[in-house]
Amino acid sequence: MGFKELMSVIDKERKLYIQMHRPPDPDCLACASVMSDMLTSVGFEPGIVYTGVISKPETVELINNLGIKLIRLDTDTNKHLVQKEDQVIVVDCQKENSNVAPLPAEYIACIDHHPELIANEYKYADIRPDFGACSSMIYEYALDIDYQLSPVQAALLIYGIRIDTDDLSRRKYLMDVDIFAALYKIANLEILSNIGRNAIRPEDISTTIVAYENLTIKNNIAYSFAGDDKAKESLAELADKLISLADISFVVVYSKCFNGFNFSVRSQTFTLNAGKIAKNAFARANGDGGGHKYMAGGLVPKVAFMDLHGNKAVMEHVITLIEEAIVEVSQEEE
Numbered sequence: 001m002g003f004k005e006l007m008s009v010i011d012k013e014r015k016l017y018i019q020m021h022r023p024p025d026p027d028c029l030a031c032a033s034v035m036s037d038m039l040t041s042v043g044f045e046p047g048i049v050y051t052g053v054i055s056k057p058e059t060v061e062l063i064n065n066l067g068i069k070l071i072r073l074d075t076d077t078n079k080h081l082v083q084k085e086d087q088v089i090v091v092d093c094q095k096e097n098s099n100v101a102p103l104p105a106e107y108i109a110c111i112d113h114h115p116e117l118i119a120n121e122y123k124y125a126d127i128r129p130d131f132g133a134c135s136s137m138i139y140e141y142a143l144d145i146d147y148q149l150s151p152v153q154a155a156l157l158i159y160g161i162r163i164d165t166d167d168l169s170r171r172k173y174l175m176d177v178d179i180f181a182a183l184y185k186i187a188n189l190e191i192l193s194n195i196g197r198n199a200i201r202p203e204d205i206s207t208t209i210v211a212y213e214n215l216t217i218k219n220n221i222a223y224s225f226a227g228d229d230k231a232k233e234s235l236a237e238l239a240d241k242l243i244s245l246a247d248i249s250f251v252v253v254y255s256k257c258f259n260g261f262n263f264s265v266r267s268q269t270f271t272l273n274a275g276k277i278a279k280n281a282f283a284r285a286n287g288d289g290g291g292h293k294y295m296a297g298g299l300v301p302k303v304a305f306m307d308l309h310g311n312k313a314v315m316e317h318v319i320t321l322i323e324e325a326i327v328e329v330s331q332e333e334e
């Protein structure tokens with residue numbers, strides 16, 4: 001595996017695209033951007049493609065400030081851009097993932113750090129879930145051909161690593177730590193310190209106010225109704241904020257949307273597995289839930305809460321669902 005082998009599977013005569021998942025996050029963006037630069041340096045002309053809205057203001061700002069050229073495919077002008085005979089490299093995700101728009105082209109390569117959920121045939125596959133961030137893998141590709149990363153590229157990869165590893169906060173990110181250190185020596189640190197300075201959207205403030213007003217704390221668990229029609233990303237951000245409350249080790253945030261109630265769940269303790277608890281809790285309300293130990297989400301259809309009147313009654317029912325799930329999940333584990 002390595003850059004040379006990746007190059008060997010690319011047909012220079014056919015168009016080449018690097019595809020990001022939806023919505024692209026900093027890790028994905030860093031990988032696509034640096035990989036695109038590296039491929040350009042050896043004579044390819046890749047285009048970076050994605051679908052969906054990039055809503056995080058710090059990500060948008062980063063793209064604009066660094067002049068990263070991206071092509072959004074779900075627009076009238078671009079919807080037929082990628083053709084059957086074209087080639088696609090997926091980064092930080094895999095073909096047929098639910099957050100990857102299926103393109104008619106040939107998926108020739110995949111570089112990812114997520115576990116393989118669906119087996120896919122690529123001409124070149126580098127899937128290594130032992131990495132905390134895909135950006136760390138891209139650093140290895142640069143080393144492989146002695147590609148000199150610029151201070152800006154190094155900063156971008158560092159940002160990708162920081163976001164995906166939660167600032168290298170867990171022991172399993174040992175491999176990323178060494179790469180982080182190497183990148184740190186060459187990175188433009190000014191860029192890094194400015195990222196996120198404008199991270200709050202004005203509309204986030206009202207969501208945050210509603211969420212704090214509707215905050216209920218019971219047994220060190222924070223529950224909050226964030227109001228109607230909140231985007232999944234806003235709920236996730238809110239859950240991340242609430243988990244930092246003192247004495248809170250588990251967070252459940254939800255919003256009422258057209259198709260039901262959307263949930264975002266966070267855990268900070270080994271004893272409460274967010275994914276298992278979400279799965280169990282929402283299934284009992286005829287919904288779906290799941291995720292990882294520390295991060296989970298779910299959707300419960302409106303009918304499940306139909307007989308409940310008012311936000312308070314819904315909140316009480318949510319608390320019951322979560323508490324029952326906690327009991328059941330802990331019994332399963334014994």
Ligand SMILES: [Mn+2]
Pocket residue numbers: 027028092113132133134164
């Ligand atoms: Mn990633």
